[in-house]
Structures are given as C-alpha cells and as structure tokens.
Amino acid sequence: MADLRIDFAGIQSPNPFWLASAPPTNTGYQVQRAFEAGWGGAVWKTLGEPVINTSSRFAAVHFGGQRVAGFNNIELITDRPLEVNLKEIAETKKRFPDRTIIASLMVEPKREKWHEIVKRVEAVGVDGLELNFGCPHGMAERGMGAASGQQPDLVQAQTAWVKEVAQTPVIVKLTPNITDITVVARHAVKGGADAISLINTINSLAGVDIHSWNTIPHVGGQGAHGGYCGPAVKPIALSMVAECARDREVGVPISGIGGISTWQDVVEFMLMGSTGIQVCTAVMHHGFRIVEEMIDGLNNYLDDKGLSSVMELIGKSVPRYSNWGDLDLNYKVVARINEEHCINCNKCHIACEDASHQCIDMLTDAAGKAILQVREEDCVGCNLCSIVCPADGAIDMIAVDTGAAPMSWNQRNQIISGLGSSYSEVEVG
Amino acid sequence: MSAFAEFEEERRQIDSLLGQGYTVAGIMEDLDGARVKFIRREQPSGAPVELLLLTADARKHVTAVLHGGTGSVKALEAHA
Numbered sequence: 001m002a003d004l005r006i007d008f009a010g011i012q013s014p015n016p017f018w019l020a021s022a023p024p025t026n027t028g029y030q031v032q033r034a035f036e037a038g039w040g041g042a043v044w045k046t047l048g049e050p051v052i053n054t055s056s057r058f059a060a061v062h063f064g065g066q067r068v069a070g071f072n073n074i075e076l077i078t079d080r081p082l083e084v085n086l087k088e089i090a091e092t093k094k095r096f097p098d099r100t101i102i103a104s105l106m107v108e109p110k111r112e113k114w115h116e117i118v119k120r121v122e123a124v125g126v127d128g129l130e131l132n133f134g135c136p137h138g139m140a141e142r143g144m145g146a147a148s149g150q151q152p153d154l155v156q157a158q159t160a161w162v163k164e165v166a167q168t169p170v171i172v173k174l175t176p177n178i179t180d181i182t183v184v185a186r187h188a189v190k191g192g193a194d195a196i197s198l199i200n201t202i203n204s205l206a207g208v209d210i211h212s213w214n215t216i217p218h219v220g221g222q223g224a225h226g227g228y229c230g231p232a233v234k235p236i237a238l239s240m241v242a243e244c245a246r247d248r249e250v251g252v253p254i255s256g257i258g259g260i261s262t263w264q265d266v267v268e269f270m271l272m273g274s275t276g277i278q279v280c281t282a283v284m285h286h287g288f289r290i291v292e293e294m295i296d297g298l299n300n301y302l303d304d305k306g307l308s309s310v311m312e313l314i315g316k317s318v319p320r321y322s323n324w325g326d327l328d329l330n331y332k333v334v335a336r337i338n339e340e341h342c343i344n345c346n347k348c349h350i351a352c353e354d355a356s357h358q359c360i361d362m363l364t365d366a367a368g369k370a371i372l373q374v375r376e377e378d379c380v381g382c383n384l385c386s387i388v389c390p391a392d393g394a395i396d397m398i399a400v401d402t403g404a405a406p407m408s409w410n411q412r413n414q415i416i417s418g419l420g421s422s423y424s425e426v427e428v429g
Numbered sequence: 430m431s432a433f434a435e436f437e438e439e440r441r442q443i444d445s446l447l448g449q450g451y452t453v454a455g456i457m458e459d460l461d462g463a464r465v466k467f468i469r470r471e472q473p474s475g476a477p478v479e480l481l482l483l484t485a486d487a488r489k490h491v492t493a494v495l496h497g498g499t500g501s502v503k504a505l506e507a508h509a
Contacts, residue, residue, distance in 0.1 A: 329489055357432060377433040404493040412492045416456045419495075 002302035003309040004040075004295065008276045009169045009195040009253045011128050013100040015040035016266065016298075016310055017291050020257055020278035021104035021130060021173075023075065024288070028088030032095060037288040038295055041100030043197075043278060044089060046077035046132045047121065048106040048144070053079050058284075059206035059217040061232065070232035071281045072206035074217065074224055076138040077106055082120065090124040101125075102171065105162075106132040106144050109154055114161045128168045131159065133184075134175035134200025136227045146200070149175035152187035159191025169194040171255060174240075176233075177203050181240045185250045196244060197255035197278065199237045201227025230281040234259030238272055242321045245273025261290075263297030270310070271317035329412065330404040333381035333397045335360070335374045341394040344370050348385035348395060356384045376400070432484065439487035442480055443494070451478060453495055463488045 004015040018041035019025050019034055026045045034042055053075055061070035078085060093101050103126045107113040118129060133149030140147040148154050155172065162170050172188035174181055176199035185196050203225050207216040215223025237258020244250045256274030260266060261282035269277050282290055302310060337348070337360075349372055352360040359378035365371050374385075386395040443465070451467035454477060458464075463482040469475050482488050 330493060359431075375431070375433075378431050404490075405497045407489075407493055407496045411496060412489075415492050415495050416458070419453065419455045 071230035156191035163192035204228030
C-alpha cells in the first residue's frame with residue numbers, strides 16, 4: 001500500500017483529499033463527519049464579517065441523463081460570527097489533530113482588517129490560511145473575492161499584508177474569471193504566497209425557466225450571476241492548473257480545485273502539478289463517503305504503477321504540456337474501425353461527413369453486410385469519429401509513420417524565415 | 430478529387446522539381462496558400478519556377494523536406 005501523505009508547502013496531511021471551502025465545511029459537525037469518513041483536510045467555509053444569505057441558492061445543469069454535470073451557487077461566505085466558527089475549529093482540531101484544517105478568509109482590502117482576522121484565526125491552531133480572492137458573486141459587489149482577485153496589484157498587496165503577521169503557510173485562491181490566471185498567480189507569489197489554489201467558481205447563470213421566464217435560481221423573481229463548478233468545469237480548471245504549474249515565475253505548490261469527482265480526476269490534477277486537491281460539488285452531490293472510494297482507487301493505482309508515495313505523481317505530465325506552436329506537425333494518427341466491435345450505427349460516418357473530412361465510407365462487403373471503412377489517406381486524425389462512437393473498442397486511433405522528422409509550426413516558420421528575403425526577387429504571377 | 434489526391438498531385442510537383450535539381454529558394458505564404466520559389470542549384474541565376482501550394486499537407490511537405498535535411502542546407506547555401 002502506497003504512502004498517501006502529502007507535504008503541501010510545509011503542511012502535513014494524511015492524504016491529498018481536502019474539502020474545499022464551501023457549504024460542506026460550514027460547521028464543525030460537518031467537518032468532523034468528513035474527517036470520520038477519511039478526508040485528509042478541510043478548508044473551512046470562508047470566514048469574514050458574517051453575511052446574510054438568500055433563500056434559493058443553488059442550481060444545477062443536468063445533461064444527457066447526467067445529473068449535476070454542472071453546479072451553480074449564489075451562496076456567500078459564512079453567515080455565522082467568527083467566534084462561533086473559531087470555537088468549532090478548535091474543537092475539530094483537538095478531536096482530529098492529524099487532519100489538516102485551513103481557514104479560508106475574506107475581508108475588505110485593508111491592512112488592519114487582514115491583520116485582525118489572521119491573528120484571531122491562527123490563535124485557535126489552524127494549519128494554514130487560504131485567502132479567498134475568487135468568489136465571483138455577491139462579495140465581489142462589495143469589493144472582495146473576485147473583485148480583489150482580478151486586480152493583480154491588489155492580490156500582491158493583500159498577500160503581503162497577510163504575510164506580515166501570518167505564522168502558518170498562506171495559500172492564495174485564484175479566480176478563473178480573468179484572461180490569464182498566471183498573471184495573478186505570479187503577483188500572489190510576489191506578495192509572499194506559500195502556495196496557490198485554483199480554481200474558484202466561474203461566473204454563471206444556470207438557466208432561464210422558459211415557462212415562467214425567471215432565472216434559475218431566482219430569489220422572488222430576481223436572479224443574479226453565480227459561481228459555476230462541478231464536472232463541467234474540470235477541463236478549464238485543469239488547464240489553468242497546468243498553466244500555473246509550468247510557469248517558472250509561479251513555482252509554488254498548487255492545490256487543484258474544479259470538478260474533481262473521482263480518484264482518476266485526482267491523479268490527473270496531481271500529474272498536472274497539483275500537490276493536493278480540493279473537492280466540493282461531488283460531496284454536495286454524493287456525500288462525504290465518496291472519499292472512501294477515492295482513497296482505495298488512488299492506493300490501487302499507485303500500487304499498479306509501482307509507486308511508493310503519492311508525492312511521486314506530482315507534475316509528471318507538466319513537461320508534456322506545451323504551446324501549440326511546439327507540437328509536431330508531422331505526427332499523424334488515423335482512425336481504424338474494428339468490425340467485430342462496430343454496431344453499424346453510422347454515427348462515425350455522419351460525424352465525419354457533416355463535421356470533419358468525409359473519409360468514412362458506408363460500404364457493403366462481399367457477403368452483403370454493411371460495413372464502415374476509413375479511407376486512411378484522407379483521414380486527418382481529428383478523433384471525432386472515436387468521440388461520437390458509442391461502442392467500446394469499435395474505433396481506434398492509430399499512430400502512423402509519416403517518414404518525416406518531427407517539425408513544429410515554430411520550426412517551420414524558422415525554416416521559411418531562413419529562406420527569407422530571396423523571395424522578393426522573383427516575379428509572382 | 431479527395432484531399433489526399435489533391436495533396437498527392439502537389440507533392441508530385443514538388444518532388445519532381447527537387448528531382449530535377451531544383452531547390453527551394455523562398456516561400457511566401459498569404460491568403461491564397463504558399464508560393465514556393467524553386468531555382469536550379471547549379472544555375473541559381475537561372476529562371477525560377479514557382480508553385481502555388483493549396484493543400485495543408487503540401488505546404489507542410491515542402492518545409493518538411495527542408496527540415497529533414499534533404500534540401501534545407503543546400504537551399505540556404507545556394508542563397509548565402
């Protein structure tokens with residue numbers, strides 16, 4: 001059995017599975033139940049001046065029979081006084097001293113406000129702090145959350161103010177509602193951040209009721225944008241984690257967040273540079289006990305890979321994540337249809353004919369049986385047929401040898417530039 | 430004509446010129462494709478030949494030929 005312990009910016013945790021700052025970490029009762037189930041850590045629901053929340057807060061996007069493909073919320077930070085939360089944090093830490101408790105914090109962008117809350121929270125024995133510069137709704141209208149997180153200089157300044165007094169590691173949580181997340185990540189590091197966590201939720205409106213014309217959700221007939229999370233956002237989160245992981249100017253541990261629901265998702269985030277991960281929506285959908293399967297699955301995976309520690313996964317795929325201009329233009333894959341698995345539904349033919357390069361023919365074999373066949377020379381290797389195919393194993397994408405040396409777009413441009421100015425000498429016509 | 434057939438025809442023209450002793454002297458790309466200037470290695474001052482390549486694979490092929498070492502050094506030397 002592999003060692004699942006992680007060292008995250010100096011914070012020791014029995015496993016990489018942390019609950020994200022969100023409704024499941026609202027109270028000591030909930031966090032203690034989570035720890036009983038096996039979660040290695042929890043980021044306590046954001047502490048700050050207690051808010052008043054609305055009734056009707058969540059909405060989900062169901063897609064193709066999958067419930068909660070995406071999740072939207074307009075709930076704000078804690079609505080309970082700081083002392084109540086701190087008392088429960090202390091109780092929880094006392095009962096589970098080996099588990100990680102991180103306090104998520106959000107106050108106005110004023111130095112004295114940050115100093116006050118950091119000192120009061122650290123006094124009860126948290127293992128670290130997470131600065132919430134990501135919440136996109138409600139608090140942002142008050143100049144906090146994403147409103148702070150979208151201004152790199154403000155992220156840097158506030159991080160520095162926290163670091164002036166913090167005794168524990170400081171994690172800066174980043175908003176995805178920005179053009180280039182690495183800019184903010186770099187400013188967090190300049191401010192002294194020991195780690196970053198990403199992503200927070202994405203600006204969203206879950207839907208509009210076409211019968212009542214109300215937004216989903218609505219509060220007495222009025223709606224406001226919320227924060228989107230859940231499985232649908234995972235690719236966006238993974239991309240942003242990868243961008244930060246490969247940026248040398250960032251260079252601090254990453255806590256990966258965004259649509260993580262299974263142990264396989266955890267492996268992906270760790271391979272792409274996360275030292276640990278945080279989960280929210282999957283717990284809201286299925287409960288704390290999903291961690292049991294995540295722990296078993298990760299353990300078995302590490303054993304199968306012959307790895308003794310989960311830390312060996314961190315960042316292994318980062319060198320494989322590059323710029324488009326550095327990809328090999330001479331690498332080629334083609335689709336091959338395996339007749340023994342093909343159910344002749346023709347979805348691949350339709351997809352190729354209507355949306356790709358018209359290279360899958362509907363034929364009849366010598367025995368009169370309908371078959372689908374790829375004209376490999378015309379196949380560009382787009383993968384669409386294998387994506388839409390409903391039959392496992394019916395279409396393989398096979399790498400073929402083009403006989404050409406690897407050549408990227410950037411290399412090609414260098415070659416053309418090397419030929420360069422001579423072209424103007426010839427008359428074009 | 431299939432895309433592959435279009436490429437094959439353009440590749441045949443490229444390879445034919447290279448086989449006749451031509452080398453790539455310049456490539457200019459614009460909205461209409463890639464205009465490739467070929468000159469004879471032995472007679473760099475002679476009349477150039479130009480191909481307008483339309484297919485992506487042919488535009489890739491002509492630079493892959495140079496990149497692969499079969500023509501790039503010679504082409505650059507010819508224009509040094």
